Amino acid sequence: MSLRLVESRTHVVAVEKGRVTGTIGVLAQPGRVGLVFPPELDRASPAVPGALIDAAIRRLEQAGAAFAQLTLPLEDSPQAELFLQHGFSLLTDAAVLQRSLNSPLPPSARSLQSIRCDPVDDADTLGDLIRRINQGTLDCPELDVLRTPADLLAAHRAHSMNGRARWWRFEDDGNDVGIVLGTTAEDDDAWEILFFGVVPEQRGHGFGRILLTRFLENATGETGLVRAGMDVRNAFVESVYEDRGFVETGRFRVWVHPLAAPA
Structure with a gap:
């Protein structure tokens, strides 16, 4: 043959x-x-x-x-x-999760300062926040031995160029709380959440729900639909999404083949 x-x-x-x-x-x-x-x-x-x-x-x-x-x-x-x-x-x-913005949003119980971020100009700040947020992450933690925070930031940036980035970081009284990195979908007018999380020292205070609500508020008026994906093992983030009105629309199985250690 x-x-x-x-x-x-x-x-x-x-x-x-x-x-x-x-x-x-x-x-x-x-x-x-x-x-x-x-x-x-x-x-x-x-x-x-x-x-x-x-x-x-x-x-x-x-x-x-x-x-x-x-x-x-x-x-x-x-x-x-x-x-x-x-x-x-x-x-x-x-x-795969989604939330229609046609239904009312829950009120935020606490006000946070939101800062719009640029994928290039704010790379150092965002890279450090991603590094901190990934400490103890329940979203595909096995990949953290294969990729660096800089790798993860570069992957998200690639989906957010040419004006598509919908990136925010949040502070409470001048202290870092977390980030939500989103993008506009290529195939329709939806927004997609690429990454969101709270820094370790701010966890346990309900900030995850507040960050997600603020992102949905920012999306209202620009789009009618927000999508997200999550590791099904992460029961905590599942509860946050569910509490904010997201519904599951499908599942798929993820397979990996390690190739190299982080550069």
């Missing part, structure tokens, strides 16, 4: 006997994140799926990615088994 792999900007293509029998999507993203997509096959030989996955991993390693990430439907066991055989492991299930 003659199997040849050809690379394009976004895919690795398998060619057998002059015919394309399989493709796999692979993208190196800012923040040293690599995205891999399930292979698409057309009368391929048994060796093709594994060869495509291995080629995608090599490509991301060469690009300097810290890890490869794959998302699959919860019920897609055959694809999951294939990726397990090639170095991927289950990270978690993720929930």
